[in-house]
Amino acid sequence: MSERRLLPQRRAAETFAVEWGGMTGKFAVTLGFYENGDLGEIFISGGKSGEQVEAIARDAAVILSMALQFGAKLETITAAVTRDSQGAPSSIIGAVLDELKRRSDEGGD
Numbered sequence: 001m002s003e004r005r006l007l008p009q010r011r012a013a014e015t016f017a018v019e020w021g022g023m024t025g026k027f028a029v030t031l032g033f034y035e036n037g038d039l040g041e042i043f044i045s046g047g048k049s050g051e052q053v054e055a056i057a058r059d060a061a062v063i064l065s066m067a068l069q070f071g072a073k074l075e076t077i078t079a080a081v082t083r084d085s086q087g088a089p090s091s092i093i094g095a096v097l098d099e100l101k102r103r104s105d106e107g108g109d
Helices: 052-069 074-080 092-106
Strands: 013-018 027-033 039-045
Touching: 013 092, 027 092, 039 052, 039 092, 052 074, 052 092, 074 092
Parallel strands: none
Antiparallel strands: 013 027, 027 039
16 A cells, blocks of 8 residues: 655645536535645535535545545546446546546646
């Protein structure tokens, strides 16, 4: 297992919104970056406070952030998440990963 790469106390961040699951309202996604521009953390909030989907999204973002900090590749994680028969993400984390890939492909991140 590789060693965890800690983020600096002050770091660049970016926030955007993602829709998923036909829910009313969007999920807010905040990204935190290492000094070299590598993605190191993801926060997801959305849904009503106290709802299960909000807790699941928050916890999934924590696990995803930890995976990134231990060296997991975003592409590997994106390929591993559950998808429906049309290839659409089955969870909010999949929707966030797809949006990150779209932004990366467009050159914005």
